[in-house]
Amino acid sequence: MITTERNTVLQQLVSGASHDELVWISGYLSGLLGQQPNRAVLPHSASLNITLAYGTETGNSKALAHKLAALGKRQKHKMKVVALDQYKPTQLAGEALFIAVVSTQGDGDPPIAAQRFFDYLIQEQPDLAGLQFAVLALGDSSYPRFCQAGIDLDQLLRQNKATRVQKPLLCDTDYESAAIAWFDQLLTGLGDPDGQSVPPMLANAPAGPAKKVYAGGITRHINLNDRGSDKATYHIEIAAPGIAYQPGDALALVPENPATLVEDLLALTGTYATQEVSYRGQQRPVYTLLQKELNISWLPERVVAAYAAIVQQEIPETKIGLKDLLKIYPLKAPAQFEEVLQVLEPMAPRQYSIASSPAAHPGEIHLTVALDTFSVAGEVRHGLCSHYLSLQEDSVLSFRIHTNNRFRLPPENKDMIMIGPGTGIAPFRAFLNERDADGAIGRNWLFFGDRNFTTDFLYQTEIQSWLETGLLSRFNAAFSRDQEEKIYVQHRMEEHGAELYKWLGEGAYLYICGARVPMAADVEATLLRIIARESGESTEAAQQFLEQLETEGRYLKDVY
């Protein structure tokens, strides 16, 4: 709490002091304390005016914000909940207490919906002196830049002179109880606002099933796309005896780097495979570290910058792999390689929505994995994880189950509309199989889409048998490249808008899975159009209708 040096001075001052002297010193210190700026102490048990702003991708932040607001209301605080993409940042100066709940996407980025708010703080640098705030950050500690968006937001607000009332809480995948405790602490004014020198609090995720690592052998491995397709989408079946999961959950997988790449790196740097190295406090052979733990294929710019500092060269900001980096900007000395290892980041796990149903496929987990193909400088490259999976026949995978309570089957008597183009069909295959096995009586309507009917119709024969048995009441498919004009799932939804609206009116649940951009956005825009058209109401009313669905838990998204 206090340095040895200062403590010595203090002891000198108070040792042998008279009672009166001590009273005076105490009063003097109290006075000093009273004059200190930016020291927020919330009035105990007073009614607070709190704005809870959420930046959400999957709906987790939003759900949490609403939950906290309900808690606050019960304790007689005035609570306002607002989405960051709806929030006017100029209102910040007028807020009494501003609590931001933000998740982190991809490589430490804020959700798209919060980006504009972040940009405002960075570019406008508004004077926020007088604003009191706290940040609740959501993330997944399996990723290298865990909760980075929350950490950044906390820092940005402080840089703009806002006053932090409590340290940010960094929440892992199982966050609810920690978040509530943090919020309680904040409301009762017991929170510790202290800043820079103190790391943010980590919400302790219990070592529950969510973090347990399983191993499972691949028993089936099929490319679902026919010859002539420009895509490759793998149906992968993994033996998973006794592994518990629910339809809607995802499987998280850490890929291995290709052995040839690791060997190339070792050769380039003159390192022995068995050489022990230290990385983040642990010793292991360099080969294991490179193959199983570190991201070496596509390095983020910050890592490239750190590498540039080590080799003392100018390196342009670009997407580049470690091998190319070592080739083009060689190390000054072999010993530098260990330094380089330290700036590399762990590989992030990839998540795949599970395509199987525990009830229909006991002891198995099925995945639908699209081989990610892109081109760098005119060369065709593949995403590491999907490529890794595309090659793994008859091998054993290590994975975790990522629970997703925000994407669950409706009650068994409720109707379900599923919009799942491409690999977005995966969780719906799980849903439909589960409903089939359970004998659920709700009707099911599936929208699927892909590029070409003849080559890219994923799970076509399964869909046909679901139609034959009546498991699917309706099915629509859109193939974008079979004709000159592109036709997507939203076009099919539009064609059947009246029926779709009727289903919603009868209580159907609506699910979307697949690419966040542009699919999910286009689908949502279409939904709003359909609702407005069929109800004869305004766009605003349609928006409210959809929000109401969302509040009722009947509009669910699993988008990526």
Add this chain to the structure above:
Amino acid sequence: MSTKLSSTERIKTDSKGLRGTLKESLLDEHTGALREDDQVLIKFHGMYQQDNRDRREERAAKKLDRLYSYMIRLRLPGGFLTPEQWIAVHEIAGQHTTGVIKITTRQTIQLHGILKAKIKPTIKAFNEAILDSIAACGDVNRNVVAAAYPSQSAVHRTVHQLADKISAYLKPKTSAYYEIWLDEEKIIEKEETDELYEDRYLPRKFKVAIAVPPNNDVDVYTNDVGLIAIVEAGEIKGYNIAIGGGMGSTHGNSATYPRLATPIGFVDNEEKALKAVYEIATIQRDYGNRSDRKLSRLKYTVDQYGLDFFCDELERRMGFALETTKEVIFTTRADEYGWQQTENGTWTYTLFTENGRLLDEGDVQLKTAIYEVAQTGKANIRFTCHQNLSLCDIALPDKPVIEALLKQYGAIAHTEQASVVRKQAMACVAFNTCPLALAEAQRYMPALISSIEQLLHQYALDDEEIIMRMTGCPNGCARPYAAEIGFVGTAYGRYNVYLGADRAGTRLNKLYRESQDEAAILALLDNLFKQYSEQRLPGEAFGDFSLRAAWV
């Protein structure tokens, strides 16, 4: 005789004028197939639903349905196209099909590999070129074929016009084709009565051919109805009528058999010929077997009721008597390859297209050649019943331009270099699209002929016009039972071998050996060719020798 109607009969009568649920089938987004009954009905619109049989297993493993596509066949009486129409066909083939233009054994063309979603655009494009596929398949009067050579004589012009008239006269009256494929408004109030087909159509396919002796290029006796033009002093005096021809049979069903048409009489003008064809169709409609489709062709009706009954009934329905059949001599069935000058001085070039497959392959760019010729607008196109293509009505001054184009794309060399037997041979489609195929045909026959050519060469038989035909099943699309050597597939890689038909197509062959594989076929042919080369009489055809040598 069982009186229970076959399921196809129910489909026809319930079809609301061949409409069925075709419109709904086209909208089914989960499958490239049609609903079951519609798969039958679409034949009457000139199409077959097929699937790529080579790809079934692999696609099933990928959880993909069979690779369904459609074959569309044109109604092309007499097998005639203008150059403008050819250009349209060429371009349509280049868009939604396999790209191969297939000339059929019945003087028309068909395109394969059209996906369900592309049927309507394809038919629309044909329609713009004044072409349709109405009744090109199904239990109706099929494409009417007529003698192809030489196309400019007045006699041939007359038979081509007759082919058109028969086709129009026996065309189904329903407007379903226009509603379903061309989005034309349904005329609700107008009652569609079809006096010929009623609501049940014919019991089975119905094929009509018109021949001009002495060339039997149309294989006239293999048709349900054959009209043989009786020409005197360059004028058609009338037509002999033959009924009850048909190739199809079923392995292991002795009640089924190929049959050549029986001449029943002569009519002395075109009007009577038309009337005769029409009433033969109505008798078949009323008396044909509708419970067993394997026994429902006209040939079985004729044999069941007897010729006397049939002729009496026909005369009663026509309202006039048949005259005595005139004597007819056919000498050949061969196409006249290369340049031929016709009576009116114009020129025809007949091109060899092996098994009717018109495509570009290496130096032989037949498809491009015909396209380029069509672009000049200086030649019409006529198909032959041997799956070949004639460029016709070419004026002498235009001949060099066309010859140059044919040379440039390798068409002339291809025609001239093909052996005599290859140019006489035919094979049906079979694998990979024909659902009936038991064995390969057009994909295999060219290679088999190469081996046979070597055998013939050994015995100096290179110039013998031996007619060889192969089908992948016993239904007989390539008329194998009228070949001097017929191969009929029984299982993959195995064929029944038939011998003994005559060169002019007036006598069927007979079964010689069953289920032979390639080695056995070549061994037996080696032996037969050896005997034939040593023992034949001067000018004796292989088919005739086969009988004399008592091989069959």
